[in-house]
Amino acid sequence: MARSQTTRRMVRPARADPEPLLPEKVTLTRERETLLITLYAKGEESRLRDSLLNDRFAASAVRRIDYDFGRLGVSRDDMIALAMRAHMIDGWTSDFIMRNPDATVLHLGCGLDSRVFRIDPPAGVRWFDLDYPEVVALRRRLYPERQGYTLIGSSVTEPGWLDDVPAGRPTMIVAEGLLMYLRPDAVPRLIKRLVGHFGHGELVFDAFSPFGLWLVSHHRSVRATGARLLWSIDEPRELEDRIPGVKLRNDLTAYDPRGYDPAQIARMSWPARLTVLFLSAFPPLGRMGRLLRYQF
Numbered sequence: 157m158a159r160s161q162t163t164r165r166m167v168r169p170a171r172a173d174p175e176p177l178l179p180e181k182v183t184l185t186r187e188r189e190t191l192l193i194t195l196y197a198k199g200e201e202s203r204l205r206d207s208l209l210n211d212r213f214a215a216s217a218v219r220r221i222d223y224d225f226g227r228l229g230v231s232r233d234d235m236i237a238l239a240m241r242a243h244m245i246d247g248w249t250s251d252f253i254m255r256n257p258d259a260t261v262l263h264l265g266c267g268l269d270s271r272v273f274r275i276d277p278p279a280g281v282r283w284f285d286l287d288y289p290e291v292v293a294l295r296r297r298l299y300p301e302r303q304g305y306t307l308i309g310s311s312v313t314e315p316g317w318l319d320d321v322p323a324g325r326p327t328m329i330v331a332e333g334l335l336m337y338l339r340p341d342a343v344p345r346l347i348k349r350l351v352g353h354f355g356h357g358e359l360v361f362d363a364f365s366p367f368g369l370w371l372v373s374h375h376r377s378v379r380a381t382g383a384r385l386l387w388s389i390d391e392p393r394e395l396e397d398r399i400p401g402v403k404l405r406n407d408l409t410a411y412d413p414r415g416y417d418p419a420q421i422a423r424m425s426w427p428a429r430l431t432v433l434f435l436s437a438f439p440p441l442g443r444m445g446r447l448l449r450y451q452f
Contacts, residue, residue, distance in 0.1 A: 268295060
């Protein structure tokens, strides 16, 4: 009689689901808290069907942070406007890297911006993001590490941190949403230090005229944080006179058609589009806000 055979089936233990990431509690205040305005704007714009940035890192960070973003009052028009500004700076940074594949990129007051991931620079580029130590600690919990990428925890006005960024390469310096929060005397002093340290490269930042600074200070999002805006500039070429070796390369006013895609403005609400038309018709008003690019 043939032996009966029993077939044994190996049962693998069920794999445990990965632990869900805990929400990140944020207790930033005043100027530090303003970084949540730009993060939320970029993250939420990236969730729109017609997104310009498509920034999945920012969108994910917004979902991870335990914070009442509703108190900031960021509108859809704000999201689109800040995404347009970021996209323009991304383009200038990518252009610099394309011309200088061995570049250094220094992002001052980086906040929770994920520009390094949006641009995804090649391996030959060294990228440094700088912000307050508590902001850098939060970044480490929200974003992954990557090769060639270094975080520096320091106030931008402290003198010692610059020693941690090697010179000797063409350098792109980005200061988005930063300089207006510094004391007026600190801005030219900072730029002088940067130019003297690196010697060759480009500097990009956004700025307001005195009237533009007053208007932005009264924006609902800024008022919600209690931040104080201090530095403004009326004539961008005055930096050429104050800082040897610095030369203005691009001066884009608010929604300047020379740089901004009209199709992006068309995404805005009709009151916002009327405001853009009004600013375009009266150039002095358009110069309230600028995006500036210098070479040194």
